[in-house]
Amino acid sequence: MTPTEVNSQQRAGTSTSISKRSLALVGFVLATACASFPPPTDDVANALASVRGAEELGAEEVPQAKLQLQLAREEVAKAQALMTEGEHESAHYQALQASNDADLAIALVREDKARTVAKSAKQRVNAVEAGVTP
Amino acid sequence: MSIKQQLLLGTSFVMLLGCAHTPPAELVNAREAYEQAAEGPSKKYTPADLHVAKTALDLAEKSFHDQEETWIVQSQAYVATRKAQVAASLARTHIFELGLAASEMKEEQLKDYEAAMIKSQLATANRALTDEQAAGEASSREHAAELAAEQEASATKSRELAEEKKLRAEADKRAAIAIADLARIGAVTQETRGTVITLSGSVLFASSKYALLPAAQAKLSEVALALLAGDPSSTFLVEGHTDTQGKDDANMVLSQNRANAVRDYLIQHEIAADRITAAGLGEGRSISDNSSAEGRANNRRVEIVVRPGKG
Numbered sequence: 494m495t496p497t498e499v500n501s502q503q504r505a506g507t508s509t510s511i512s513k514r515s516l517a518l519v520g521f522v523l524a525t526a527c528a529s530f531p532p533p534t535d536d537v538a539n540a541l542a543s544v545r546g547a548e549e550l551g552a553e554e555v556p557q558a559k560l561q562l563q564l565a566r567e568e569v570a571k572a573q574a575l576m577t578e579g580e581h582e583s584a585h586y587q588a589l590q591a592s593n594d595a596d597l598a599i600a601l602v603r604e605d606k607a608r609t610v611a612k613s614a615k616q617r618v619n620a621v622e623a624g625v626t627p
Numbered sequence: 628m629s630i631k632q633q634l635l636l637g638t639s640f641v642m643l644l645g646c647a648h649t650p651p652a653e654l655v656n657a658r659e660a661y662e663q664a665a666e667g668p669s670k671k672y673t674p675a676d677l678h679v680a681k682t683a684l685d686l687a688e689k690s691f692h693d694q695e696e697t698w699i700v701q702s703q704a705y706v707a708t709r710k711a712q713v714a715a716s717l718a719r720t721h722i723f724e725l726g727l728a729a730s731e732m733k734e735e736q737l738k739d740y741e742a743a744m745i746k747s748q749l750a751t752a753n754r755a756l757t758d759e760q761a762a763g764e765a766s767s768r769e770h771a772a773e774l775a776a777e778q779e780a781s782a783t784k785s786r787e788l789a790e791e792k793k794l795r796a797e798a799d800k801r802a803a804i805a806i807a808d809l810a811r812i813g814a815v816t817q818e819t820r821g822t823v824i825t826l827s828g829s830v831l832f833a834s835s836k837y838a839l840l841p842a843a844q845a846k847l848s849e850v851a852l853a854l855l856a857g858d859p860s861s862t863f864l865v866e867g868h869t870d871t872q873g874k875d876d877a878n879m880v881l882s883q884n885r886a887n888a889v890r891d892y893l894i895q896h897e898i899a900a901d902r903i904t905a906a907g908l909g910e911g912r913s914i915s916d917n918s919s920a921e922g923r924a925n926n927r928r929v930e931i932v933v934r935p936g937k938g
Contacts, residue, residue, distance in 0.1 A: 586702035593709035600716040607723035614730035621737045 530581040536588035537576060540569045543595030550602045558601040565594035653704035654691055657684050660711035669718035671871075676714035683707035725875070729911050736864070736906060740934070743862070799858075809853045813846075821861075821934040824850065828869075828885070828927030835873075837884035839892060847889065850931065851896035860936020863898070865890045865905040868912055868930065870923035875909060883907025889929050 544565050552558040568591035575584035661684050669677045687703035762780075809815050814825040831843040839847065854863060867882030867889075886905035894900050915922035 583698075586699065590702055590705050590709075593706045593713075597709045597713050597716070600713045600720070604716045604720040604723070607720045607727070611723040611727040611730065614727050614734070618730045618733045618737065621734065621741075 530585070532576055532581050533572070533585035533588050534576075536585050536592070537569065537572050540565065540572065540588045540591035540595065543592045543599070544569055547595045547598040547602065550599055552598040552602050555602050555605045558598040558605070561594045561598035561601065565591045565598065568594060648694070650691055651697055651701050651704065653701040653708070654687055657687055657704040657707040657711070660708040664711040664715040664718075667715055667718060668722055669714045672718040672721040673714050676710070676717050680707060680710035680714045683710045725911060729908070732906065732908070736904075739904065804856060809850065813850075818932075821932045824931040824933070826850075826889075826929045826931070827924070828929065829924055831889070831929055832885055835881065837881060837888050839888055844892065847892050848896060851893050851898055854893070854931075854933070855897055857933065858936055861902070862934050862936065863893070863903045864932040864934065865893070865903065866930045866932065867905070867907045868914075868926060868928050869910045870926040871910045871913065871917040872923065879907055879909035881907070882909050885929060889931070 544562065547558065547562050547565065552562040568587050572584045572587035572591060575581075575587060661680055664677055664680060683703070684707040687700055687707050690703055691700045809822075809824050813827070816823050816825070826846070830846065831839060833840060865886045867884070867886035869878040869882050871878075873881075883905070884907070886907050890903050890905035893903055910917075910926070913922075913926045914928075915925035917923055917926060
């Protein structure tokens with residue numbers, strides 16, 4: 494018999510006390526949930542990466558995207574400040590907002606580019622067509 | 628009343644209260660943003676992103692329903708709004724990309740057409756140059772010989788002119804007969820790009836297939852005869868079109884394969900390969916409403932564009 498099997502047999506015998514203990518544990522975790530919210534380092538890093546992505550794509554040049562980019566920058570700064578203050582949960586939500594504002598900025602820049610390219614292609618075709626067909 | 632029943636009643640009362648509290652403006656905005664995205668082209672072109680937006684909205688709704696702290700509901704709703712806007716933006720981007728692809732294809736076709744025109748103009752210019760050279764050589768010869776040559780040339784020219792006139796008249800007559808023949812096989816319309824013969828997709832092909840049906844072969848043979856009888860300098864463009872069911876790129880491939888099948892069949896039936904090109908245009912150029920079965924049947928079609936030859 495391996496040690497693990499011995500353990501599980503012992504556990505089966507004391508299941509009542511185990512469930513009491515796990516209940517207490519759950520209660521403890523719930524009570525300390527707010528205090529133990531982990532620092533949202535990844536969320537903030539993701540938000541920063543999205544902001545940088547939007548900047549590199551040229552969000553500054555597209556009015557609608559520029560607005561979202563500014564919001565994202567403000568939110569990311571706020572998230573960083575909140576994290577320093579130990580307000581991890583608030584920082585987490587701020588960072589998510591920043592990420593999503595930056596993602597929207599990226600989508601809007603791409604949309605603007607696609608619109609411009611499609612429009613000029615259409616104009617080219619129209620011009621050629623006008624020349625070819627009598 | 629048992630304790631259990633009392634408990635149940637209490638719970639439902641609390642739930643009622645839960646439903647009654649007013650949603651924050653952010654949540655109202657998020658609902659609206661999602662509704663807008665879901666009603667737009669996102670449903671068709673970016674369903675995955677729309678689903679991400681829905682999941683985000685559901686999360687905010689759940690937090691609201693569970694009476695989480697308001698600022699959490701607000702933040703989650705804010706994120707949901709952005710996700711709905713992203714889905715809508717991506718769908719619009721997709722539409723622009725489709726438009727670009729269509730323009731590029733059209734540009735390619737126009738380029739081919741222009742190249743053919745330039746080639747024929749060049750050939751004409753070359754012929755004229757050769758004639759001039761010949762004339763120049765003739766002038767260096769003796770006067771009598773020159774005169775004879777000139778007379779000969781002028782006689783040939785007038786014969787050629789008469790011949791050409793006759794050929795043109797015949798070609799015009801053949802074209803008229805050919806169009807009348809075609810009208811019995813498919814819908815024939817006159818458009819700026821030429822005479823367009825529209826053949827119903829359901830007559831030509833089985834669903835999602837590009838092998839010609841036996842009935843289609845008989846029809847296409849007639850088309851081939853009619854096209855052969857027409858102006859011999861005209862060229863043909865075979866265009867495949869589908870309805871909007873199924874994936875875009877699959878439809879693009881299917882329409883190209885169908886156009887190729889029709890082109891190959893016409894080539895097998897004596898139409899010179901260099902007179903005929905095939906293009907698959909997918910679902911982009913609907914002529915009827917895609918929301919009805921009848922409309923979709925109209926959109927599944929092959930168009931043969933007869934472009935008049937030069938001269």
